[in-house]
Amino acid sequence: QVQLVESGGGLVQAGGSLRLSCAASGSIFSINAMGWYRRAPGMPREQVAAIDTSGSTRYADSVMGRFTISRDNAKNTVYLQMNGLKPEDTAVYYCAAGYCSDYGCYVLESVYDYWGQGTQVTVSS
Numbered sequence: 001q002v003q004l005v006e007s008g009g010g011l012v013q014a015g016g017s018l019r020l021s022c023a024a025s026g027s028i029f030s031i032n033a034m035g036w037y038r039r040a041p042g043m044p045r046e047q048v049a050a051i052d053t054s055g056s057t058r059y060a061d062s063v064m065g066r067f068t069i070s071r072d073n074a075k076n077t078v079y080l081q082m083n084g085l086k087p088e089d090t091a092v093y094y095c096a097a098g099y100c101s102d103y104g105c106y107v108l109e110s111v112y113d114y115w116g117q118g119t120q121v122t123v124s125s
Contacts, residue, residue, distance in 0.1 A: 002026045002114040004095045009119030012085055016123070020080040022095030022116055031097040031114070033106035034071060034078040038091035038121075045109075048093070049080060052106045063089075085123045092118040 008020040020036065035050035049069035050058045057069055066084040071077065078095065096112035105111055 002028060002031055002097050004097055004114055004116035006093065006095045006116040006119040009093060009121045011122045011124065014086055014123055014125050016085050017081070017083045018085065018121060019082070020093055020095075020119060020121075022078045022080075024076040024078075024097055024114075028076050031099050033098050033100055033111055035096045035106065035112060036069060036078075036080045037094045037096055037109075038089075039094070040088075040091040043091075045094075047107065047109060050106045051078065056104075056106070058104075058107045082121070085121075087123045087125045089121060090123050091121060093121050094118045 003025045004022055006022050008018060012018055032053045036048045037045050038048050039045040048060050048063055049067055051069045051071050068081040070079045095116040097114040098112040100111040
């Protein structure tokens with residue numbers, strides 16, 4: 001089992017920045033893909049960004065150029081730096097972790113077996 005604990009959410013004005021952190025513990029040897037998802041009220045969950053152990057990343061079009069995902073393998077932590085926040089970024093953000101072996105598979109929600117509890121991000125206009 002892998003436990004994921006997110007932190008860093010909050011309320012920020014449009015144009016502001018936040019950094020989310022996700023610390024993994026437990027059977028971390030069993031994961032190689034980590035991602036950030038979000039769910040806004042009345043909307044389906046969407047992948048915001050994902051990263052594999054080699055550092056390859058993928059971003060949703062809506063956050064490209066504004067958000068940056070990174071990971072510190074020594075600390076078993078993944079980060080999401082969010083700049084230029086917009087009201088439409090308001091959502092509960094979830095950290096996810098999983099294992100997959102196919103090239104680029106970390107973009108698939110089906111590979112994520114472990115999820116954090118979520119952290120609220122609210123962007124005011």
